[in-house]
Amino acid sequence: MSAALSLSGVVAGIGPLTILQGVDLEVGEGEVVVVLGANGAGKTTLLRTIAGLLAPRAGSIRLRGEEIAGRPAHRITRAGIGHVPSGRELFPRLSVGDHLELGGQVCAPARRAELRASVLEMFPVLAERLGQRAGTLSGGEQQMVAIARALMTDPRVLLLDEPSTGLAPRIVLSVFQTFPALRKQGVSILLAEQSLTLGLSAADRAYVMDHGRMVLSGTAAELAGDKRVADTYLGR
Amino acid sequence: MLALQLLVNGVLLGGLYVLVAQSLNLIFGVMGVVNLAHGAVIALAGLFTYWFTAQTGASPLLAVPIAFVAAALAGAVGQRLLIEPVMRAGGSKSELLSLIVTFGLSYILIELALQLFGADFVSVPYLQSSWTLGSLAFGKALVVAGAFAAGMSALLYLWLNHTMSGKALLAASQSPTGAICCGIDVARVRVTAFAIGVGLAAAAGALVIVIMPVAPQTAADLNLLAFVIIALGGLGDYVGVAIAAVLLGIAQSVAGYYLGGNAEYVLPYVLLLAVMVALPGRFRRVR
Structure with missing residues (x-):
């Protein structure tokens, strides 16, 4: 293997x-x-x-x-390959939900929904911030968004x-x-x-x-x- | 009543200005390309519309989609062959380089317009009567052009904010690396943005000539107009730019009435200087 x-x-x-x-x-x-x-x-x-x-x-x-x-x-x-880059590289004027959608666009819709559910379970605080612009989040929340965005691409x-x-x-x-x-x-x-x-x-x-x-x-x-x-x- | 009339005219003019500015906003705000050929594209499309309507007798509104498609295709080719290589080679100086390249390009386009259409100011006679509502009179051409342009700007806004391809474009402008981390083909997104920006500029040109005479040298005024609106509204801020465009339309309509046509003409220059002195950071990209 x-x-x-x-x-x-x-x-x-x-x-x-x-x-x-x-x-x-x-x-x-x-x-x-x-x-x-x-x-x-x-x-x-x-x-x-x-x-x-x-x-x-x-x-x-x-x-x-x-x-x-x-x-x-x-x-x-x-x-x-999912990448959480240094400096996070978020889109400050897009919402948390947009970040998840953009990450998930590489997957089929069914898989996207699964990933979204599991990501939000992993980072429950993001579920409360879906409509908020990434630029207004705290550092920890931004890091979670960066990880969540990468996970939405369904990485190995x-x-x-x-x-x-x-x-x-x-x-x-x-x-x-x-x-x-x-x-x-x-x-x-x-x-x-x-x-x-x-x-x-x-x-x-x-x-x-x-x-x-x-x-x-x-x-x-x-x-x-x-x-x-x-x-x-x-x-x- | 007079105040209301001026306001209505200003808002309609503003609707047209929104499109003139928003197409530049897309190219400048999203891609960091300081497109000084913007005004030349608008003028060239306006003159094409003049020629097209004179030849076919068709409505100038029919010229809008033709100008859009032709300009978008030319824009895509130009972006790939000229703009993108320059931007890539430019590194941290890419915005300055793009300014120099598009400055040269604008001269080529203006010269092309002079060769094709001559140096005279021309206009397209279209819907020259007015609708009246009480004591208010609405020039039909201004209503149609303003509404059409504002509608296209609204479509651009909806596309950017409510579709995945539009959001991918915004994402690529706010963080190219972040966009790549989402699997977005940033090079393709940049071509699309440039093509749509140039296409919308041409569409604006086809509508501008319906309400004001255009000549090749109008390109410089149109450039300035667009840059002033973006400076006022905030680069990359689509709502801010729309508001600024309408305010400038109203200001021009009021200044034109009370101070005469020269004041109306000078107003954008005065505003640009005022903005640059009062808010020097305004041309920075919104992050």
């Missing part, structure tokens, strides 16, 4: 800069994997490359065995780019508490996270990224006790 998502030798960058220097990574079916790394390690670039917002210069990106590297980004979304793999940014720890935990339910629905998760403890608490397995390369990997439990992880962060 092939992994939900597998990358091998992925090289990518912006303009003249090469940021990802040959990244290998695997996310199993139903697995929650975290990519840890300091600011500037290349986590966002990695997620943007998987989502197709940046075209890889070399290497392979497979979604359930199917090569998706180099496809247009909107096709990659449709192929089953959900990419979460530092969902903890700017949120109170209590709200971050409530976001992470949705992972078991997603896993049950067959959604695999790739989380990029700066905070070691937060990231390791939420994941099955972890990679540590530094200067565009994966320098360590292992189960969350292994890495939690590995002092090399902290050393990478401190640049030692």
Whole structure:
């Protein structure tokens, strides 16, 4: 059986800069994997490359065995990569309900209704805010909208780019508490996270990224006790 | 009674202005293209309508859909071949680049209009009588053109806010990355927006010539009119722009009566300067 998502030798960058220097990574079916790394390690670039917002210069990106590297980004979304980008990228003047509709337009109507029900069950507060403009929501609610929008595309793999940014720890935990339910629905998760403890608490397995390369990997439990992880962060 | 008459005329004129401005609003607000060829498209479509009605004797209203379709197709081609490559290469300077490109394009269109239709002001004689209601008189042409234009603007508004394809367009304008995360083909959405914007500008042109004489050099005045309305109403704000258009129509109608035709003509320029001094942030895109 092939992994939900597998990358091998992925090289990518912006303009003249090469940021990802040959990244290998695997996310199993139903697995929650975290990519840890300091600011500037290349986590966002990695997620943007998987989502197709940046075209890889070399290497392979497979979604359930199917090569998706180099496809247009909107096709990659449709192929089953849900992306919760850094900065959330909501539509400030559209309502919460519009966000769900726009995310769901890639699915058949019956599936859309199912997804909508399950998303609103996961984030009940959004059900009360359906008519409200996204720009007027609190940070935590905006993060929920971004996740809900991505889930409405019926993804096989959900990419979460530092969902903890700017949120109170209590709200971050409530976001992470949705992972078991997603896993049950067959959604695999790739989380990029700066905070070691937060990231390791939420994941099955972890990679540590530094200067565009994966320098360590292992189960969350292994890495939690590995002092090399902290050393990478401190640049030692 | 006079006040009411001026008000009615102003509102009808405003209905036409809504379309003149809203088509630019779509292109500028959604795509970040500062389309200085907007006025030239309106003028060219107006002159086409003059030629069309003179040749066929048909109603100028028949020219509206023809102008819309032809301009939308030309707009789609122009967007793909000219505007989009420039916008993509421009990065953070793309709005400035689009301004330069469309400025050049406007000269080409104006020159084309001069070659095809000459430099004279022409008008289309259409419904030259009035309906009267009590002591109020409504110029039939103004009523029909104003109502038709306002109706098309209303359709644009309904499309944008109440259909998935319209919302996809708004989404792509507010966050292209977010739109891609929804599986929206942003490149296709941008072509559609540009084509519809140019098409609506041409439709406005076919209606403008029914109520005022048009020549190729009218392009500059029409540009200014549209930009003033957008500055007043708020870029990307469709309701605000509609209100601003009607207010400008009323202001022009009142100024024209009390201060004469020159004042009416100068009013948009004065308003533009006033807006730029008083509200310098007005040309920023609404986010």
